[in-house]
Amino acid sequence: MEGFTLSDFDDIVALQAQLGGKGHFFFDGIQNIDGWEKFARSLGDAKQHVCITESNAKMLSRDIAERLGGRYISIDVPTYSFPEYLEALSIPYDSVALSSTRGRAKVLAAFNEYLHWGGLPETLEIIDKRMYISSLYQKVLLSDVILRSQRPSGQA
Numbered sequence: 001m002e003g004f005t006l007s008d009f010d011d012i013v014a015l016q017a018q019l020g021g022k023g024h025f026f027f028d029g030i031q032n033i034d035g036w037e038k039f040a041r042s043l044g045d046a047k048q049h050v051c052i053t054e055s056n057a058k059m060l061s062r063d064i065a066e067r068l069g070g071r072y073i074s075i076d077v078p079t080y081s082f083p084e085y086l087e088a089l090s091i092p093y094d095s096v097a098l099s100s101t102r103g104r105a106k107v108l109a110a111f112n113e114y115l116h117w118g119g120l121p122e123t124l125e126i127i128d129k130r131m132y133i134s135s136l137y138q139k140v141l142l143s144d145v146i147l148r149s150q151r152p153s154g155q156a
Contacts, residue, residue, distance in 0.1 A: 006035045006039065009033075009036075013043075016048075022048060023049065024048075024049045025043060025051065030052050031052075037067040037068060040068060041068060044068075079119035079120050079121070084119070085114050089110055089124065091106050091107060091110050093107050120136075
């Protein structure tokens with residue numbers, strides 16, 4: 001949302017009003033705009049549908065509760081469980097599949113991958129898993145966690 005300002009929200013609402021009906025607003029990184037909380041609360045008060053996504057430590061659950069006054073539902077998107085991972089890869093793991101050497105070998109190979117790379121859904125599609133995991137590590141640990149811990153207490 002680079003270059004976006006609080007006044008730009010008015011344009012979004014005006015455009016939605018021209019379209020009519022209830023709005024469905026999706027924002028990612030909205031916490032980078034000063035005053036976003038007031039805007040989000042006003043949409044909620046107007047019974048609009050608002051989805052705010054964020055994957056960094058700048059906006060933790062307790063920060064959301066504080067800024068939105070408890071008017072939110074937080075949904076965590078977890079990694080795959082191992083059975084979900086197998087299902088995403090279309091690897092059967094029922095008793096019939098596990099009774100064959102080939103079936104057990106597929107499950108074991110998938111388990112080694114799952115253990116090594118984690119259960120992140122994105123890793124199923126990405127060829128260079130090491131680069132992806134490394135970039136996540138740098139983003140989450142080095143950027144979000146370290147920068148957040150260096151802020152004076154009381155600042156979000």
